Amino acid sequence: MKLVLGYFSIEDIQFAEEPRLEDGVLFVDEAALSAEVLADERLRAAHFEIARPGESVRIIPVKDVIQPRVKVEGGGEMFPGMASNVDVVGSGTTYVLEGMSVVTVGPIVGFQEGVIDMSGPGEVYSPFSQLNNLVLVVEPAEGVTPQEYEQAVRLAGLKTAMNVAELVRELTPERIEEFEHLNIVESSRKYPDLPRVAYVQMLQSQGLLHDTYVYGVDAKRILPTLISPTETMDGAIVSGNCVSACDKNTTYHHLNNPVIADLYKAHGETLNFVGMVITNENVYLADKIRSSNHTAELCSYLGLDGVIISQEGFGNPDTDLIMNCTKIEDKGIKTVIITDEYAGRDGKSQSLADASPKANAVVTGGNANMLVEIPPLDKVIGSSGYINVIAGGSAGSLKADGAIEAEIQVYTGATNELGFNKMSAR
Amino acid sequence: MAKEIERAGFPVAHICTVTPISKTVGANRIIPAIAIPHPLGDPSLDPANDKKLRREIVENALHALTTDVTEQTIFEE
Amino acid sequence: MEKFKVVHYINQFFGQIGGEEMATHPPEKRSGPVGPGLGLTAQFKGEAEIVATIICGDGYYNENMDSAAAAIVEMVREEQPDVFVAGPAFNAGRYGVACGAICKAVKDALQIPVLTGMYEENPGVDMYGKEIYIVSTRDSAAGMRSALPVIGKLLLKLARGERIGASVEEGYFSQGIRVNFFEEKRGSTRAVEMLVKKLADEPFVTEYPMPSFDRVDPMPAIKDLSTANIAIVTSGGIVPHGNPDRIESSSASKYGEYSIEGVADLVVGEWETAHGGYDPTAANHDADCVVPVDVLRDMEQEGIIGKLNPYFYSTVGNGTAVASSKQFAAEMAQKLIEQNVSAVILTST
Incomplete structure (x- = not known):
């Protein structure tokens, strides 16, 4: 498979009646986008806001962050099996709107979603503070179950991103990048002397607001499988989770997976990036055993020398991580794992729920329990009150003046376990 | 928690789904459960069978509490 | 100055x-x-x-x-x-x-x-x-x-x-306290570089050395179940409806002590979970699937156990620091001693 990404850099977003991209400024028609969202009768109200880097704006509670992309060549459309037909993607040409995202906001089950601070001391914990964000705020219709509502908001975000990206379908991108994924025979012929490396991506699959979808399939129902890294760039993996937002992968993360990007950078130089395996993090022990067995078998089948394993979330998935790591190491394949830590507010507790001496190469996204005090920002998109009940907050987190005192766990993507950020801990 | 309560002098039966974690952190009497969101039940069963399943796990826990152990033990059914 | x-x-x-x-x-x-x-x-x-x-x-x-x-x-x-x-x-x-x-x-x-x-x-x-x-x-x-x-x-x-x-x-020696800081390179780049070194058998430094866990000697078994007072403790966050103690959904700073005297069954609408780390649907529908009051009450009636302790203890084990959990458990244990408890069933989600 070969995929070409064509980039358009978005310097600003403005509302306008005539949607267009002009000199790096994206003009969107709010009324038309809202009408599309409200075609879903599970949603009662929808409106858009714009949050730009450096503005004194807090967005809460954040459900998902999505980068607008459109497929202009090759099979399928973006987000196959979710927002388009379930065709194979990952080949051809896809256009990317860089420097912006669509952020979905809305109360989902009443508690637990993330925060983005566009400026102030919280900015460094908010990777998406660097983007121009088109924020979709939705409210559920009466009588809609949390499950239905979650699905409706997820789809609204994906569709909005696709609608926005349609604007560039006929334009010429500013720059392009090419990603090739060879079959295993070709790749071993091409790089016979380089170590064979694959990426094992663990997908959160623990239930409502803790799920991930692969070509529309709930990841808790998959067996570990091979997937082309280029498929993820076309939206084959979609986020359905936002609880304990600091270490959950948004759809933006899946589209821009930094492990894949960095393995491609090293590909042909210091290693041969053979491919990737996706697996899940289920709530049944038998599933954990089965999935980690299967993951190790697939790695062995690929004849690998090394693997990078990324986790999503924490707690019982620490066991999935350790099982994957030890079983792959037992096959004689060297591993590096990427995780984050829950070492307590004082940093003195054990960071992971599980451990093994075989996990001797760990990259960490930092301690999610770190407490921060953040002064108020001028504007809140959504509602500040949720800070008291989301994971990482506590009663009294929201001060009378709008300041917050909470763990960095509340910030969307703060301790991301794909290695998206520079934060670490020692 | 299991260790801290045991340290205070109580035998503890730790009912949990992810028994490997319990083993790693050091519980002594470990009872396998059904699933993380519902360790002692299965919402897909009818109420009577759900309760029966729960009773079996509790009986296994009580069995563990009346059994002397010298090392970490997982009480499979 | x-x-x-x-x-x-x-x-x-x-x-x-x-x-x-x-x-x-x-x-x-x-x-x-x-x-x-x-x-x-x-x-x-x-x-x-x-x-x-x-x-x-x-x-x-x-x-x-x-x-x-x-x-x-x-x-x-x-x-x-x-x-x-x-x-x-x-x-x-x-x-x-x-x-x-x-x-x-x-x-x-x-x-x-x-x-x-x-x-x-x-x-x-x-x-x-x-x-x-x-x-x-x-x-x-x-x-x-x-x-x-x-x-x-x-x-x-x-x-x-x-x-x-x-x-x-x-540039000081780690004191065993985890402190966040910003590296020059993002995590994925560090992971790829660490793997390349590990593959070449060159030295590399893990960012998190694995801990070793201490052990506690197992307490002796209960001799006679029919006179034993069994208490339930859970990290699954089961609380009375409305979460009166406002136990946090993650990184709990407290635990709750709840009376189940005269309660035969934890019914929907009266009990729920405060835990934010798992899908709460099942526990909110029937909290017995985390805190098995119904079954233990039956066994008490049948004379299989002496009694079910009139209080159970609950906290949320989601991202909660080990040090906090230890402190909660030590405090609970003191209360369990005062309540003449014989043995504890601890449930985790």
């Missing part, structure tokens, strides 16, 4: 009194910097000054630990310094132990920031590295030039009361 006042501790060798033959030299105080203190002063760039230097023989300190420490602490107290610094001791074992010990003694007695420096294999690191800042140096005095800027920088940060960064940033 007034300069920060620093007292510096060095041994007889760096105090230019003599070598091993002078190791029995008792503590003495001189005003101003001596030996390495001159180089250290240059690092302060006028922001701090060494007001006094205490010189003590390594042999003397190690053979008279308590009295030497007491005497030196008094010498330091007289100067009322803002910071106390010792060494660096490099790989000199007795000097390193003396530096670590006197830093700890001064810190405990005077409550001022302290620091020293030494080589990683110096026994002083093992003995005092978790309690005080010890800057990592080379193994001999040839490393003085590279050690002093690191010591000087950390010393000024401590004097100013600034937040101290992670051990790798500041």
